[in-house]
Amino acid sequence: MPGMSTVSAAELLDAWEAGWGRDPLRRGLALLGVARGTTPAAAADVPVGRRDRGLFALRAALFGTAVDAVSRCPECETEVEVAFDQEELLGRLGQADPEACDAVTVREGDREIRVRMPTSTDLAAVLDTGDPAPEEALVRRCAPVGEPAPAADVVAEAWVAADPLVDVRLGVGCPGCGLAWEEPFDIVGYLWAELDAWGRRTLLEVHELARAYGWTQAQTLALSPWRRQCYLGLVGT
Known part of the structure; x- marks a missing residue:
C-alpha cells in the first residue's frame, strides 16, 4: 500500500x-x-x-x-x-472508485450534493457527542456547510458504492x-x-530473556522472532 x-x-x-x-x-x-x-x-x-x-x-x-x-x-x-x-x-x-475517493455526489430532487467520505475525525465527533441519530449526524458533518443534508440512507449507499470498505x-x-x-x-x-x-507474548519473551541473559528490551527485540524462540528453548537447559 x-x-x-x-x-x-x-x-x-x-x-x-x-x-x-x-x-x-x-x-x-x-x-x-x-x-x-x-x-x-x-x-x-x-x-x-x-x-x-x-x-x-x-x-x-x-x-x-x-x-x-x-x-x-x-x-x-x-x-x-x-x-x-x-x-x-x-x-x-x-478497489475504491478513484473518482470518488474523497467525496461522492448524490441527487435529491433537483439538487446534486457533494458529500465528503467520512473520516475517523468525523466518527469521533459523532460518537463523542452521543447524538441519538448518529447516521444523520455523520452525514450532516460531511455535507456542505449551510445546505440541507441529504437523506442518510442515500448517502450511506453512495459511500459504500464508492468504497466497499466503508461497511464490510x-x-x-x-x-x-x-x-x-x-x-x-x-x-x-x-x-x-x-x-x-x-x-x-513478546513482553513475556523479553522478560524471560532478560532474566536469563541480562539483555535489554532493545537487544531482545533486535533478534528475529525465530532466533528469540531458539534462545528461549535454551533457557533452563
Missing part, C-alpha cells in the same frame, strides 16, 4: 501501549499511524475506507492473510466459525438452524486482538 512503512517490533509495542485503555476508534488510529509512519492525529483525517485498507495491509504484513473468527447465530445462539482469506475478500469487494459485511450461515445473515467485519477490532496477543 502506498505510504506503508516497515514497522519494527518496538514501534508495534509503542502502538499497543498507545491504544491501551482507548476506545476502538483511537486504537485503529494508533495502528494506522504506525503503519504510515505518522501520528494518530494525521491518520484521523484519512477516509474510513482508506484507513481500513491500510489496516488490512498492515495485518497482512504482520500476521498473514488468513482470518479465523467466531460469530454467534442470532436465532439459536450457536457459535459459528468464520474463516476466509482477507485478500480474497478485498478482491471481491474491489460477511455472509454467514448457521449449521444448527440454517439461518443466513450478514455479519459486519471490523478490521480494527480483529487486528487489535491479534496485536494484544502478540504484545503479551
